[in-house]
Amino acid sequence: MNYADLFRVTLPEFALEIAALLVLVVDLAFLRKAAYKLRIVVAALLGVAGCAAAAWAVLQQGSGGLSFPASHELLLATGGFTAVAQTGILTLTALTLFLLIDSEFTRHVGEYVAVVLMAASGGLLIAGAQDLLLIFIGLELLSLGLYILTAFAKSSGKSAEAAMKYYLFGGMSAAFLLFGFSYLYGISGSTNLHQILLAANGIRGQQAAPLLYVAIVLIAAGLGFKVAAVPFHLWAPDTYEGAPAPAAAFIASVSKVASFALLISICTAALHVFDRSASFVGATVQLSTATQPVFPGFRVPWSLVLTLFAAGSMALGNLAALVQISVRRLLAYSAIAHAGYILLGLAFFSYSPRSAGAVLYYVLTYGLTTIGAFGVVAVVERATGSDRLDAFLGLHKRSPLLAAVLLVLFLSLAGIPPLVGFWAKFNLFATVLGVSAGPVPFALVALAVGLSAVSLYYYLQVLKRAYVMPAVDETPIKAHPVTLAVLVLIAAAVVALGCFPALLGNWIGSFSPMM
């Protein structure tokens, strides 16, 4: 490893950090006296330019990564599905920055955009990280950014409350995660994921099996918090409700994509040790000792924990969403439910790129849809001062375009074809059944499909107010043209990707190193 390699591999993160500093300098040094609108537009555009530069850098990188000197232990992967996740993170970050243009929750736009970009660079790191230390640093970089973003509406008590809850839960879960990591290091003597998993499946794992199980549970708890899986979901409704809308959209999309990319890395590593030829992360990992595992120390308990998370999240998320009257809380519980579906795909994982592709497909399209949903909520909230269900009354009269966007996005979340949410679900469930036969995965898929029928009810509750019930107030809702354009673009993408599901599938597939 030398600094040239380091620079080459972390070029996307560099691009984001430079953009973040640039935004701060421009906003604080040159635009101090400028009009608020101008500052927002400049900051958002600089941020988007930074994302574009970083995305360009991601796509330029070949498969490979950064290794420790004198060993082949991978530190940070590039290319392959890592590149898919990173491109997704950057695209979604750019979209949330566009949502900023219409909002007024803060005077400190430069700082806001800078924090968003830094958090996104944390997301990029954990999408590629193959080493416990790097994973932890990336997670903390992302999480600290999210706590700040949640608290960004300084004048709002709700925002502060949400941030405090989020921070306390987050700090606790980081502690769990670190504790689990320390056990893993103790068992394996390495911080590299693959070395750890080799050890966990070998004699050392067998000898220290109880420690290993404790470590797995602690790590799953820490990551379960990040993806808002039951029973570590309690922060989600409050945070989604209290955070400023663009920040909530960021938490609901970018942070989810990054965390699931990390889970994919771990799941892949857990299977990787069984398979000499797999080079899923794009880097060739020398597995001199990889033959048959002595002891399935990691994979079975890991899948079990993820399965429990998945079942709990699907059930609780969908059922709790039924009774919500705040649309943001409804979206939070729906996010928990969707996390449950995705965890199902991770619990029944295979080392063929199919599983990873299906999970990425789901989480990327979900992120896109949910940003749009928060965008609509933000516009309605600004016009009516509330995110209650009743704030959406008569939306089709007040803003037909916004109502149409809401219709498309919510039906997609409910999984109605031909929208992309249906294909994401179908693809994921078909993959689960395809890679693991047996009654348990089948029962869980049946549960998931059944619960998505339940989910239609609460999505229709919102749409019913937008389309069916009479309006109380018929004054038109005006949205900023840029916001509206972005929302329409997202809805159009949801329809187009749904009508031509192979587009995104092929794009993701083209990064698969095994094809």
Add this chain to the structure above:
Amino acid sequence: MLAWTIYLSFAGALVQALLPKGRNALARWLALAVAVAGLVLAVGGFAAGMGQGRMVIVDLPWVPAMGIHYLLAADGISRVLVLLTGLAAVAGVLFSWNIELRTNEFFAFFLALIGGVYGVFLSFDLFLLFVFYEIAIVPKYFLISIWGSTRREYAAMKLALYSFVGSSMVLIGLLAAYATSGSHSTGLIALAHASLPVSFQMWAFPLVFTGFAILAGMWPFHTWAPTGHVAAPTGASMLLAGVVMKLGAYGCLRVAMSLFPRGLDPWGFSYIGIGSWRDVFAVLAVIGIVYGALVALVQTDFKFVIGYSSVSHMGFVLLGLMTLNQIGVTGAVMQMFSHGILAGLLFAIVGRIVYERTHTRQLAELEALHLSRRLPFAAWAFVIAGMASMGLPGFSGFVAELQVLVGAWKVQPWWTAAAGVGIVVGVAYTWRALQKAFFSDVRVTPDDHPRTGWHDLGAITWPEYTGVALLVGVSLFVGLYPRILLDTIEPAVKALLAGGGQ
């Protein structure tokens, strides 16, 4: 050519959604033009397909990684049902002529629903079929909840959830079939030849069949149907009863029965005479026939009478399917067509011609209005529709139900006997509704029912005349010359029963 029915309907829906508000006349004529164009295409496709087997219309790879094709094709069954959809669409638009509230949106949802229905009947790829099937759910919800009447939000949500639960069951079965077959195609024909393990078919068949049969109004999952039909605006009731319930029955036949034929095999043991899933569903169908008819007999709301009669008539379709013989299944398809026409006609008379003028559907209140004298056209139209519906020779219902009964007799004579009871009760409830609603000689003063009063009922308008003429004409024509449909249906049924088509 037939594929254009789908595209035209969706394009029409899109244009309607974009129409400026207040252009109601334009919206109506546009909807009628789209529906008529669809009907013309359907008739053209029907005529062109006479004497032909299954014809592939479009076959493009859609999701190559999963072997999903955009495969549209038509066999005899599809062509007949597409024809029915075209007729129901035209009639539905005609009887929705008086919609003044958000007219363009009404027709946008209406045409989107029609487009989905055309799509289901023409899909020969499992997942394409499923996609169109689900597309049809959402417009129904909005049609009922926005433009409906009695307890519309409840009825709309109930219908949407029942439909979605049914389609979830179907989806689970299909995912499992896809995973189990290991096939790289989701084409219906390919999957039917994949010869899935019998033990798998044994549980997948009831799951998928029930999922579809929920939408066909199978007892005891029928309860969405009466409430949904009653709450829906007339045009939507006509579509619900006319074509949407047929989607369920069609799915049972095309997907459940042709993909999992061994699921109908005997279990190897029998309990109170029930020894296979076939017996189970046949018994449920017979219960539906009798139960629907009996409940229709005691309804006080005119529209509920028709709603429950639909449950009863759809029971014949399911019974016909479960006979598994040529005549019975042909009868089931005929019954789908016939009930689609007649249920549409009955709902049009009750919902549009009578209710829109009297503003009541309570039989007790209608008795006081002496409608036979004040709306003779409605009375005579109902007489004809009622006769046809109870299975009088000369109308389409007779041909259909006779075939189903003959088919059932060959398998289990007591099914026929029990279903015969349903027919007798059918005569009774039709007669009762006819007598109470139109030909009552109750002497009452206007003061007894101030809500309805003796206000002017208004003349019958041209769309109503046209619509009634169209539906009565078709039913009569098919009743007098059933060969026109039978010649198309029979070869397709034969191929399907022989194993998945071809």
